[in-house]
Amino acid sequence: MDEILEILQKDARIAPQEIAKMTKSKLSDVKKKIRRYEKEGMILGYKAIINKEVVDVKGSEVRALIEVKVAPQKDLGFDKVAERIYGFPEVVSCYLLSGGYDLLLVVEGKDLKTVARFVAEKLSPMEHVRGTVTHFLLKKYKEDGMNLKSKEEDKRLAISY
Amino acid sequence: MMKKNLISNVVQNMKPSGIRAFFDLVLGMKDVISLGVGEPDFVTPWHIRESSIYSIEEGYTSYTSNKGLVKLRTYIAQDLKKRFGLIYDLNDEILVTVGVSEGVDVAMRALLNPGEKVLVCSPCYVSYGPMVELAGGVPVYISLTEKQGFKLTPKLLEKNITPDVKAIMLNYPCNPTGVSYTKKELKDLCKIIVKNDLLVISDEVYGDLTYDFDHTAFPTLVNARERTVYLNGFSKTYAMTGWRVGYVCGPKEIIAAMTKIHQYTIMCAPIMSQMAACEALAGSREPIDEMIREYHRRREFVVGRLNEIGLKCHKPQGAFYAFPSIKSCGLNSVDFASKLLKEKRVAVVPGTAFGPEGEGFIRISYASSFDHLKEAFDRMEEFINNKCR
Numbered sequence: 148m149d150e151i152l153e154i155l156q157k158d159a160r161i162a163p164q165e166i167a168k169m170t171k172s173k174l175s176d177v178k179k180k181i182r183r184y185e186k187e188g189m190i191l192g193y194k195a196i197i198n199k200e201v202v203d204v205k206g207s208e209v210r211a212l213i214e215v216k217v218a219p220q221k222d223l224g225f226d227k228v229a230e231r232i233y234g235f236p237e238v239v240s241c242y243l244l245s246g247g248y249d250l251l252l253v254v255e256g257k258d259l260k261t262v263a264r265f266v267a268e269k270l271s272p273m274e275h276v277r278g279t280v281t282h283f284l285l286k287k288y289k290e291d292g293m294n295l296k297s298k299e300e301d302k303r304l305a306i307s308y
Numbered sequence: 309m310m311k312k313n314l315i316s317n318v319v320q321n322m323k324p325s326g327i328r329a330f331f332d333l334v335l336g337m338k339d340v341i342s343l344g345v346g347e348p349d350f351v352t353p354w355h356i357r358e359s360s361i362y363s364i365e366e367g368y369t370s371y372t373s374n375k376g377l378v379k380l381r382t383y384i385a386q387d388l389k390k391r392f393g394l395i396y397d398l399n400d401e402i403l404v405t406v407g408v409s410e411g412v413d414v415a416m417r418a419l420l421n422p423g424e425k426v427l428v429c430s431p432c433y434v435s436y437g438p439m440v441e442l443a444g445g446v447p448v449y450i451s452l453t454e455k456q457g458f459k460l461t462p463k464l465l466e467k468n469i470t471p472d473v474k475a476i477m478l479n480y481p482c483n484p485t486g487v488s489y490t491k492k493e494l495k496d497l498c499k500i501i502v503k504n505d506l507l508v509i510s511d512e513v514y515g516d517l518t519y520d521f522d523h524t525a526f527p528t529l530v531n532a533r534e535r536t537v538y539l540n541g542f543s544k545t546y547a548m549t550g551w552r553v554g555y556v557c558g559p560k561e562i563i564a565a566m567t568k569i570h571q572y573t574i575m576c577a578p579i580m581s582q583m584a585a586c587e588a589l590a591g592s593r594e595p596i597d598e599m600i601r602e603y604h605r606r607r608e609f610v611v612g613r614l615n616e617i618g619l620k621c622h623k624p625q626g627a628f629y630a631f632p633s634i635k636s637c638g639l640n641s642v643d644f645a646s647k648l649l650k651e652k653r654v655a656v657v658p659g660t661a662f663g664p665e666g667e668g669f670i671r672i673s674y675a676s677s678f679d680h681l682k683e684a685f686d687r688m689e690e691f692i693n694n695k696c697r
Binding site: 168 | 331334335337340342344345346347349351433434435483601605606608609612613655657661662678682
């Protein structure tokens with residue numbers, strides 16, 4: 148992966164000026180590259196990682212992982228069905244998997260009822276959906292390489308040789 | 309109260325560190341951003357910690373052989389062969405020590421007779437001189453200057469060799485200057501070392517943290533292996549400072565002599581640390597390579613910022629230190645560091661901690677998160693704009 152992407156993936160707030168210093172490149176080149184990555188969709192956006200274990204976020208307090216069995220369509224495979232499913236705003240992630248079921252969804256809702264209603268009224272009755280298994284999420288420990296706990300303090304002596 | 313000769317003459321005559329008071333000041337202060345730390349800001353990678361925890365659960369709590377676990381020595385031998393093409397026999401040419409510090413100490417004691425001289429570059433890591441003295445030897449300091457980028461040159465080396473010099477202590481990449489040497493530069497130094505029949509004690513603990521060229525292990529040079537005590541450890545590369553585990557490689561006779569001292573004084577390095585070291589060498593290198601890339605980026609940032617705020621700095625080729633000049637401020641090293649600490653709550657180490665040649669310089673450690681580095685440099689910039697312009 149390009150170094151600029153590696154840096155931004157770790158900390159999107161690092162300014163182009165700083166990236167230019169770190170990578171010993173020209174500021175204009177860095178800016179140009181970032182613009183290109185944005186245009187070509189390699190960088191899709193920038194956002195803060197919020198630890199929802201700590202912050203109360205109204206409106207998305209319940210999360211569920213839902214396994215979905217799907218009958219693939221001729222010529223279209225799973226893509227068309229997946230598209231119809233991930234179009235719902237409740238679906239925050241959608242993956243196609245190998246193994247016992249086909250799609251794995253991460254669904255968010257403000258309470259149990261909302262998620263249950265989504266499964267019962269939207270997802271299950273959908274054409275080509277053969278069955279679902281819903282797992283409600285109890286606690287997140289790590290997400291996208293990030294440990295979801297408050298920062299550990301520096302245990303080193305403040306000064307040493 | 310006992311009579312006057314309580315403390316041995318050697319220890320009495322050893323100079324106490326001149327900047328202890330400054331260190332105490334830093335340690336007594338809260339909310340300081342410290343660029344004064346001589347160890348990685350990463351915690352030992354989890355797979356290494358986990359393997360040590362598991363070994364304790366499994367009951368590995370005993371002594372090991374004096375030289376260290378066979379498994380660890382095997383991995384060390386394989387690692388040196390793979391990376392440098394160095395061949396050391398795990399049976400009688402490798403000794404596992406309690407950090408590189410023990411390695412230096414035992415090497416000096418094994419090699420030196422009373423009064424024999426050892427060349428030590430200055431500025432340098434604080435322990436080398438005292439360890440020579442404790443072993444009964446006499447350190448002869450070679451003054452390195454900013455003009456030569458704090459590098460030892462063949463000319464400077466030759467000038468300092470006298471008939472009673474037995475050995476030279478090398479450390480590259482260097483703490484505190486970050487200086488390292490290319491293969492060509494080392495070759496030229498080695499020729500003079502061989503010509504004058506000197507022994508070499510080479511502390512290469514920062515070897516993996518070399519950024520501009522490949523690190524050359526000293527014993528790989530022509531005619532060097534037979535006269536070199538090669539020291540390395542896990543502290544810096546694997547972020548394992550607290551585990552205290554390192555190793556020494558050298559000719560059979562020297563390792564046998566060192567093992568003699570080691571067995572009477574230390575017995576062996578702690579087994580749980582040795583177990584962790586095994587995993588460090590056998591396990592995934594991905595977290596390590598990631599750390600090294602991160603240091604590299606921080607170096608570029610730090611050197612760039614130093615130039616911007618007007619502190620002249622040669623480019624460090626390795627380790628995680630920069631050694632900029634603060635002469636433009638008209639303050640001496642300790643005053644600069646003390647004022648910076650009191651006024652801006654940023655800690656750096658005065659260059660004089662590493663020898664008189666460090667006057668007019670400070671050591672900046674970039675083993676600190678990017679956020680901290682950024683904030684610290686913003687504060688230093690304010691400080692310099694107030695004080696020095």
